[in-house]
Amino acid sequence: xxxxxxxxxxxxxxxxxxxxxxxxxxxxxxxxxxxxxxxxxxxxxxxxxxxxxxxxxxxxxxxxxxxxxxxxxxxxxxxxxxxxxxxxxxxxxxxxxxxxxxxxxxxxxxxxxxxxxxxxxxxxxxxxxxxxxxxxxxxxxxxxxxxxxxxxxxxxxxxxxxxxxxxxxxxxxxxxxxxxxxxxxxxxxxxxxxxxxxxxxxxxxxxxxxxxxxxxxxxxxxxxxxxxxxxxxxxxxxxxxxxxxxxxxxxxxxxxxxxxxxxxxxxxxxxxxxxxxxxxxxxxxxxxxxxxxxxxxxxxxxxxxxxxxxxxxxxxxxxxxxxxxxxxxxxxxxxxxxxxxxxxxxxxxxxxxxxxxxxxxxxxxxxxxxxxxxxxxxxxxxxxxxxxxxxxxxxxxxxxxxxxxxxxxxxxxxxxxxxxxxxxxxxxxxxxxxxxxxxxxxxxxxxxxxxxxxxxxxxxxxxxxxxxxxxxxxxxxxxxxxxxxxxxxxxxxxxxxxxxxxxxxxxxxxxxxxxxxxxxxxxxxxxxxxxxxxxxxxxxxxxxxxxxxxxxxxxxxxxxxxxxxxxxxxxxxxxxxxxxxxxxxxxxxxxxxxxxxxxxxxxxxxxxxxxxxxxxxxxxxxxxxxxxxxxxxxxxx
Numbered sequence: 001x002x003x004x005x006x007x008x009x010x011x012x013x014x015x016x017x018x019x020x021x022x023x024x025x026x027x028x029x030x031x032x033x034x035x036x037x038x039x040x041x042x043x044x045x046x047x048x049x050x051x052x053x054x055x056x057x058x059x060x061x062x063x064x065x066x067x068x069x070x071x072x073x074x075x076x077x078x079x080x081x082x083x084x085x086x087x088x089x090x091x092x093x094x095x096x097x098x099x100x101x102x103x104x105x106x107x108x109x110x111x112x113x114x115x116x117x118x119x120x121x122x123x124x125x126x127x128x129x130x131x132x133x134x135x136x137x138x139x140x141x142x143x144x145x146x147x148x149x150x151x152x153x154x155x156x157x158x159x160x161x162x163x164x165x166x167x168x169x170x171x172x173x174x175x176x177x178x179x180x181x182x183x184x185x186x187x188x189x190x191x192x193x194x195x196x197x198x199x200x201x202x203x204x205x206x207x208x209x210x211x212x213x214x215x216x217x218x219x220x221x222x223x224x225x226x227x228x229x230x231x232x233x234x235x236x237x238x239x240x241x242x243x244x245x246x247x248x249x250x251x252x253x254x255x256x257x258x259x260x261x262x263x264x265x266x267x268x269x270x271x272x273x274x275x276x277x278x279x280x281x282x283x284x285x286x287x288x289x290x291x292x293x294x295x296x297x298x299x300x301x302x303x304x305x306x307x308x309x310x311x312x313x314x315x316x317x318x319x320x321x322x323x324x325x326x327x328x329x330x331x332x333x334x335x336x337x338x339x340x341x342x343x344x345x346x347x348x349x350x351x352x353x354x355x356x357x358x359x360x361x362x363x364x365x366x367x368x369x370x371x372x373x374x375x376x377x378x379x380x381x382x383x384x385x386x387x388x389x390x391x392x393x394x395x396x397x398x399x400x401x402x403x404x405x406x407x408x409x410x411x412x413x414x415x416x417x418x419x420x421x422x423x424x425x426x427x428x429x430x431x432x433x434x435x436x437x438x439x440x441x442x443x444x445x446x447x448x449x450x451x452x453x454x455x456x457x458x459x460x461x462x463x464x465x466x467x468x469x470x471x472x473x474x475x476x477x478x479x480x481x482x483x484x485x486x487x488x489x490x491x492x493x494x495x496x497x498x499x500x501x502x503x504x505x506x507x508x509x510x511x512x513x514x515x516x517x518x519x520x521x522x523x524x525x526x527x528x529x530x531x532x533x534x535x536x537x538x539x540x541x542x543x544x545x546x547x548x549x550x551x552x553x554x555x556x557x558x559x560x561x562x563x564x565x566x567x568x569x570x571x572x573x574x575x576x577x578x579x580x581x582x583x584x585x586x587x588x589x590x591x592x593x594x595x596x597x598x599x600x601x602x603x604x605x606x607x608x609x610x611x612x613x614x615x616x617x618x619x620x621x622x623x624x625x626x627x628x629x630x631x632x633x634x635x636x637x
Contacts (some may be wrong), residue, residue, distance in 0.1 A: 142186075
């Protein structure tokens with residue numbers, strides 16, 4: 001067996017990427033790359049600085065970054081090929097720039113933004129979080145929001161409708177909004193005198209939304225009827241419970257669940273409960289948020305969260321695929337960092353998974369209570385070679401991690417991101433927040449199921465006839481699209497999901513002749529670009545159908561290429577073309593290299609992982625080299 005036409009180029013690129021990643025490792029073993037999203041976090045942090053009367057360098061640096069990612073005409077997009085501009089991103093950007101003092105209310109860019117917002121239906125049509133932000137700073141009224149009574153927080157978790165039917169990351173967004181909205185709290189920030197009254201537009205008809213809220217209110221009343229207390233006392237108790245909920249879920253740096261957006265909301269929610277802005281809890285939260293700042297090409301970016309653990313797990317795995325053995329100092333240091341962050345405390349995930357010891361990992365550097373399946377599988381995969389070499393040294397951490405991951409399989413055979421069997425229908429049916437329907441609950445997803453399947457098949461040796469594996473395979477069968485692809489929840493989108501599914505099915509020992517596998521391979525080959533690469537638009541996530549980007553990106557090309565390599569014993573023309581495209585991107589610096597390929601909330605939040613253009617090409621090219629060259633021996637010392 002010999003390598004194809006790209007042998008020398010692959011060797012050079014694997015070596016270059018390996019050396020680059022090794023040079024980026026921190027002193028404590030971590031890899032720190034930027035977790036970059038749109039303008040929302042930067043704009044909101046500017047508001048917090050104004051709240052405190054502060055004007056540090058970071059404020060102007062974030063304003064500079066907001067300006068740099070705009071279209072120059074008063075509109076902002078969340079991704080390069082988004083049609084026109086994004087309504088919420090444009091509103092947030094202008095608000096941030098106005099409060100930063102870098103534009104004035106009568107500037108042309110502000111007038112252009114107002115015309116664009118009005119042409120898109122006005123502020124009333126913006127995303128829910130954008131309207132909450134405007135309300136908190138007294139530019140939008142609480143009366144425009146559907147009223148969710150605070151008493152909702154009192155319903156017990158076993159009741160058919162209750163607060164814990166939401167997934168954890170949604171709960172920590174909803175709870176502070178409930179506190180602020182039920183107190184009708186807002187603040188007037190120091191700064192320019194602003195009037196957004198002619199930005200509002202027409203309010204959409206809410207007949208169906210009102211019906212849903214009426215049904216929702218009836219369910220709450222039914223659940224509370226047994227308490228037989230006066231209404232005012234119930235509301236007071238509910239608000240106090242919401243306050244305790246927030247305080248008990250702060251991380252050691254003072255942030256709420258280590259997210260920016262939840263911490264921002266928590267600060268206003270607690271002020272609504274009577275906390276001074278100088279209260280130690282709020283001061284500590286502000287300091288925690290400042291630790292999320294990251295320098296980027298134009299200014300600084302306030303990350304929604306840090307991605308240190310995720311990036312370290314992926315990089316440690318990628319370097320081992322490239323030839324760094326378990327005893328390599330970088331691998332040992334990386335794993336040492338990861339082991340220190342294995343979770344040891346019971347948290348909300350245990351409510352529907354009782355009796356299971358903690359053992360998972362979270363996404364960010366300081367996450368101690370919100371483990372997720374993706375990070376846990378990634379860490380265990382990176383740890384596996386070391387565990388095989390020295391099981392006694394790694395056994396405790398390994399067994400806790402594996403036990404936790406396996407215990408989180410849902411009753412439908414799949415795995416979800418954070419919690420087990422948390423996918424009731426009522427939030428989508430009763431709550432009138434159309435832009436949030438995909439984040440209320442935590443259903444099993446193709447990508448998470450496939451990643452767990454890949455780990456179980458590769459590292460535990462469980463194949464298709466094992467009950468755990470068989471249930472997961474059936475889940476993937478049921479959720480394959482007619483075209484042959486799979487939707488990926490946490491990446492963009494069908495290329496991501498199909499890569500995950502095909503590599504997971506391969507690890508499970510599914511044969512090439514399996515119809516789902518054949519259809520998946522054929523679909524990937526059918527969407528390959530003329531340049532040999534792959535690229536998919538973020539619009540796929542919004543419209544729930546594959547939409548080509550008409551350009552190739554490094555991570556999406558690497559994902560597709562890795563899937564094809566997994567299923568072919570010899571390089572095919574499609575694989576060779578993909579390798580050529582990936583090698584051709586090595587020194588590129590245009591928009592395609594920065595295109596978001598991580599997904600958070602459809603149409604609202606996408607992520608450009610700065611690590612992805614290095615990690616995933618290194619994985620794909622290493623697999624190409626390792627599979628198609630006999631007797632490969634690493635030259636990395």
